[in-house]
Amino acid sequence: MPSLPLRVAVVCLSNQNRSMEAHNFLKRRGISVRSFGTGAHVKLPGRTPHRPKIYDFKTTYDQMYKDLLKKDQAFYTHNGILHMLNRNKRIKPGPERFQNCKDRFDLILTCEERVYDLVVEDLNSREQETCQLVHVVNVDIQDNYEDATIGSFLLCDLCQCMQETxxxxxxxxxxxxxxxxxxxxxxLHTVCFY
Structure with a gap:
């Protein structure tokens, strides 16, 4: 068994639902975890699919929560966004963009193939300094509350098995x-190097 715990990153597009649900669950299981998004902006569902609420990654979860509460409390309560943001702000202050993080991980778990491609592309574009390897693994998880919860169980099982190898x-x-x-x-699995 490895003597040190795995350093894990979980990545989705906006660092809101899938990565944060997994972050929360893995953290409660004692796994060293951080979470990220890869999008240019944070997008949350709006009143129509073509009009999402868009925030900068520098916007805190609390600021998003207060903004949506003020704009339409009933709507954002009904669709679960306020509940999700309330959970998120208990875990960390705000969303983080993977491309801005220079920390090193042993395992990076992505929640959809296009996010996986962006993570691999970003890692391969960086100048290699230590040649420390990182495993990047993707499993597609639908971006809804139920699948995010089920996906967090799967990712936790995977991390625990990897820790025990x-x-x-x-x-x-x-x-x-x-x-x-x-x-x-x-x-999907690939190896990248720092």
């Missing part, structure tokens, strides 16, 4: 195959 670098492919068979989900 003797040699993660050599065992990860086999471990992901086991998870694919067990869940019926496809996992």
């Amino acid at each position: 003797e040699d993660l670098d050599n065992e990860i492919e086999e471990l992901l195959l086991v998870f694919e068979e067990k869940t019926g989900k496809a996992f």
